[in-house]
Amino acid sequence: VQTYTPPNLSNCEKEPIHIIGHIQPHGELLAIDATNFEVLYISENLKSKYDIDFKQKISLGDLASENVIDIVKVGLRSGDFATINGTKVDFLNRQMQIIINKQANVCTLEFEPAETLLPENELHLIMGKALARIQSSGSFQDLLWQTVTEIRNITGYDRVMIYQFKQNWDGKVVAESKRADLESMMDLHFPASDIPAQARQLFKLNQVRIILDVDANNQPIYNIHENNIPLDLTHSTLRSSSPIHLEYLRNMGVQASLTISIIYKGQLWGMFTCHHYTPKYISYSFRNTCKFIGSLFSSAIEFKQDAREKELLERYYRNESDLVKNVMNGWDILRGLTQFDTKLTDINEAHGAAICFENQFYSVGISPSQTEISEIADRVRDLQADSLYITQHLPKIHPPAKSYAKKACGILMIGLSQSMNDFIIWFKPEQSQTIHWGGNPEKAHEWDGDKQRINPRKSFEKFTTLSQHTSLEWSDNEVAAALKLREDLNSILINKTNEIRALNA
Numbered sequence: 001v002q003t004y005t006p007p008n009l010s011n012c013e014k015e016p017i018h019i020i021g022h023i024q025p026h027g028e029l030l031a032i033d034a035t036n037f038e039v040l041y042i043s044e045n046l047k048s049k050y051d052i053d054f055k056q057k058i059s060l061g062d063l064a065s066e067n068v069i070d071i072v073k074v075g076l077r078s079g080d081f082a083t084i085n086g087t088k089v090d091f092l093n094r095q096m097q098i099i100i101n102k103q104a105n106v107c108t109l110e111f112e113p114a115e116t117l118l119p120e121n122e123l124h125l126i127m128g129k130a131l132a133r134i135q136s137s138g139s140f141q142d143l144l145w146q147t148v149t150e151i152r153n154i155t156g157y158d159r160v161m162i163y164q165f166k167q168n169w170d171g172k173v174v175a176e177s178k179r180a181d182l183e184s185m186m187d188l189h190f191p192a193s194d195i196p197a198q199a200r201q202l203f204k205l206n207q208v209r210i211i212l213d214v215d216a217n218n219q220p221i222y223n224i225h226e227n228n229i230p231l232d233l234t235h236s237t238l239r240s241s242s243p244i245h246l247e248y249l250r251n252m253g254v255q256a257s258l259t260i261s262i263i264y265k266g267q268l269w270g271m272f273t274c275h276h277y278t279p280k281y282i283s284y285s286f287r288n289t290c291k292f293i294g295s296l297f298s299s300a301i302e303f304k305q306d307a308r309e310k311e312l313l314e315r316y317y318r319n320e321s322d323l324v325k326n327v328m329n330g331w332d333i334l335r336g337l338t339q340f341d342t343k344l345t346d347i348n349e350a351h352g353a354a355i356c357f358e359n360q361f362y363s364v365g366i367s368p369s370q371t372e373i374s375e376i377a378d379r380v381r382d383l384q385a386d387s388l389y390i391t392q393h394l395p396k397i398h399p400p401a402k403s404y405a406k407k408a409c410g411i412l413m414i415g416l417s418q419s420m421n422d423f424i425i426w427f428k429p430e431q432s433q434t435i436h437w438g439g440n441p442e443k444a445h446e447w448d449g450d451k452q453r454i455n456p457r458k459s460f461e462k463f464t465t466l467s468q469h470t471s472l473e474w475s476d477n478e479v480a481a482a483l484k485l486r487e488d489l490n491s492i493l494i495n496k497t498n499e500i501r502a503l504n505a
């Protein structure tokens, strides 16, 4: 029997959950050598069904009938387990669904009860309806709502959420469909440590998981060779969860869960997290349907995000080209950029901007004073910025900015000369933000000295923090438009210099 030692490190990321050595008891597991079919591992709940001495060499044929062996052979020959997984087999006189995966030369067979299967035609009908609703969604937020509603209709979980990761891996609930009597978790933030890095990595590979009952009697996996090499459960569907995560769910009052990964452009974008307040099982085929809806949703966000981004960039570029035309018409950079209908602030989301060129100065919109802007520029030059400088937290690099953060807290600055003596700078105001957390993020975990381990937090009561001295982000599109303007102005300046030279020659 493999023993599982809970982590005694203050670092949750070290917990080796892919070799956790246990499965959930609603199914059974066997692992065999893919070449000679010798049995290498067996879950305790399956082992106890045989009257066999497991100390001797055992082959798959000693434990399962021909129909199981045939399926394994077909899978191994084609290497395509996706098509055969979920097939119903007769196993120890029961109808079971078989799910196979292979890693290195070890082939793992998992058996789950088949009696809860929906008829195929019913499944197709449900899926068709869900697709139609998701496809007809309008805005981005509408897409999120339609999808959680559909997943809840199909699966019957008490609460279905979309949990979206931020850049620092903190996350936020961005859509929710729930039983009417439950308190909403919409808009709550959670710290990155709630889903540590190795777990996120695993969820990119294995995109749908259920926890049937957080209090289930998880079954150890018996290692027949007792060779201390644990079975790799990366692709297992029965793998039991980290005890820390199970405790986390218990502390939330949740008894069962379904989680579907959302992958966007190759990255883990978020998850559908579904909670149930009593034990709940849904079959492998059903989970596959959910996975399919998850991928459909991923393509839909890709499509909707891309369209939105593209539209914005086109608008910035159109305005940028107007600015350049105005400059060329009068051969005057200062006038061209500040005195016409199209303003510097039309090529991004800034509230104000200023230009300093050949010792002349102009500003538009909401900007700090000329002296304050010169001080900012000095500070940026000190930082040896390379003709482009961006921050969302100006007061961090330049403390005097605290007093005018309402005007300038985010800056984007481009140099029009090598020394950055001539420059254009854009400003975004401070966006002080109230954040509601699901529990105090400072107390995301607790150290249990007796058991030498980390525990998840006990309270998920709403906890509010205020983020200060931060502006909205500068998007890639905003940076691209500023760089385009710098490039176009530079070529105008070069042409002008050449013309003057030619006149003087």
Ligand code: BLA
Pocket: 011, 012, 013, 015, 017, 161, 163, 171, 173, 185, 190, 193, 194, 195, 196, 199, 209, 210, 211, 240, 241, 242, 244, 245, 248, 257, 259, 271, 273, 444, 445, 446, 454, 455, 456, 457
């Ligand atoms: C896993 N933590 C998870 C998962 C979620 C969360 C969704 C994936 C579970 C799965 O797929 O089965 C967190 N669940 C949430 C959040 C919400 C939710 C934020 O419903 C909000 C709506 N967790 C801790 C601490 C540690 C920790 C302190 O709080 C580490 C010391 C670890 N979380 C942890 C681990 C896993 C996990 C190890 C992986 C569990 C596993 O699959 O074995």
